[in-house]
Amino acid sequence: MDIFDIARLAGVSRKTVQRVLNNSDQVRPETRDRIIKIMEENHYHPNVSARRLVKKTTHTIGLFIIQDPAKDRIYSDDQFYSVVIGAMINACSLRGYNVLVMMTELNDPVSVLKLYREKSIDAGIIISWSNVQAIVDQILSANYLVGVFDQNNLSRRDSSIPIPILQNEAGAVEATNHFIQLGHKEIGIITGDEDNLAAMERFEGYQKALVGAKIPLKSSYVYNGQFTEESGEKAVSHWIKEGALPSAILCSNDHIAFGALKALRAEGLNVPDDVSVMGFDNLLLTEYTTPALTTMHVPRIEMAVTLVEQLIRQIEEKPLETIRPFQATLVKRDSCCDKN
């Protein structure tokens, strides 16, 4: 069943069928309706490979999930990205784009580039817990389109590629201010990885808020950690051993907070009565811990959808809109206590 069969069944030329497919107004309405009916009856859908071969466009976006053995595995350990990925797939489907998903390792840029070069995709999106600057550079220098989630995974700001920006510093200021408003003076922070941009920005925000409230910064309340549960546990043990446990702990992400909650419970301390804990990210899990975790919500779905929209604009050569940076917002649950 091809375009020629439809034409024969309808008693018209192949080109007329073509015009119907292209929504051209050069076809008499009766003819048009008759042809559409015949196509439907025969379940005719144009062969995409033939079309792509001619049009040199695929209406397909590649979603590259780049795993790093040293980090959480996306789709199994990872709690953050499944919502992001789902939102992207949904956004593409709604806009009529196909999504080709591929999993690769960080050290395998070849299989990513292959998909572009063999003309399987019009553009790509990279999702990873690691720095993907190297692979992005290769894609750009081959003149292909790519977007990245999020700014954290690149070492350079590059305004030419779609990338959502989260205002980490402002988020951390808000989080810290929440503690301050609740009457806390002894506010500690467990930071994320030193080489991580978001971790550093969140730490900046913590410092700014304290300075703003004229609360002296105590270096003993800063634990240089990583974005892991283990780090949260270690920080708490460390503080307890030193006899310098803060009354409120800002965890640079939710995983750290899960670890902190666990360690505090193991030490027989009550959250929030003895110690208040706040996370950052708002993973689904935060609703299920005991107590439920107060945290900063990162608008991942909006960020994902905006990224997809920007990328599609690039594909369709429409003017890019400037994306405003995204704000994290406070979600109050049960892990912070009011000292006032």
Next chain:
Amino acid sequence: MDIFDIARLAGVSRKTVQRVLNNSDQVRPETRDRIIKIMEENHYHPNVSARRLVKKTTHTIGLFIIQDPAKDRIYSDDQFYSVVIGAMINACSLRGYNVLVMMTELNDPVSVLKLYREKSIDAGIIISWSNVQAIVDQILSANYLVGVFDQNNLSRRDSSIPIPILQNEAGAVEATNHFIQLGHKEIGIITGDEDNLAAMERFEGYQKALVGAKIPLKSSYVYNGQFTEESGEKAVSHWIKEGALPSAILCSNDHIAFGALKALRAEGLNVPDDVSVMGFDNLLLTEYTTPALTTMHVPRIEMAVTLVEQLIRQIEEKPLETIRPFQATLVKRDSCCDKN
């Protein structure tokens, strides 16, 4: 840059390049190496659309995520499928298959069939929380290949399509026996949805185990629920109101167990000292509840990989292996207490 350019650069005919691409041994090794070098230098990858047009095969599997507004939304509320989806994508990538992911609604079979008819995919996999028999029937009657995760989403057993089978009954027997071995006599169950196959099989297993241990079945210990957190909460409230709370509760899935834990805590009851609770599925979340949930692990990754393997066998017209049913296995955590 096409196959002809490569041939010219190498000073051979187009067909010779073709033979190199097909790994034919009809090419002199020196020629072959020279051509491969030239292809690599020029980043040449054959245009897939042209190839597909001729070969009538895409090396692509469609992954249909079929949402049902009445159920948990896969990829956002859902805790079960992201691991399954990740495993499938990974399994396909490893075997050289592309994965086209699409999200649709239950009442939209057209967009699923379109992907087959326009020759975008060789086969499809359906993932859903609902019964997808109708859409599967349409796919099969159009003579396309499809697999479903899992047996629960079809109303009929159809041995012609790849579908992983989980031995729900045996799993529930093992779960119930665990309670019995711990010395429990008052064992309750919160069932899943009545019209759900797995729910009924798990209930059967519960009954069998009690009969096997000569423990009388008490209908007051059976709460007819649904696979939701809310159902777990309601069951506990109901039992407490009736003054008939069992000492051990078998929850037909983890969500029910989360609800039960929550309600028990709200009532001031301690798990596991006052009441033991067991889940079913082994969602990632079970490690994070307080106490960590003892549950039956469902081998979702293995089920997903096997489904992909079977489907690829069908695509490649290799003989199908008979898949053995999968077993759920007990994962002991902290929500069950030993009465002995």
Next chain:
DNA sequence: CTGAAAGCGCTTACAG
């Protein structure tokens, strides 16, 4: 409104 021709970049026989 409609037709006939060329071409997209491959693969597939067929011939040597």
Next chain:
DNA sequence: CTGAAAGCGCTTACAG
């Protein structure tokens, strides 16, 4: 080992 030709199912000018 290598070549020349036909064809996959569309789209794109060009002509009427």
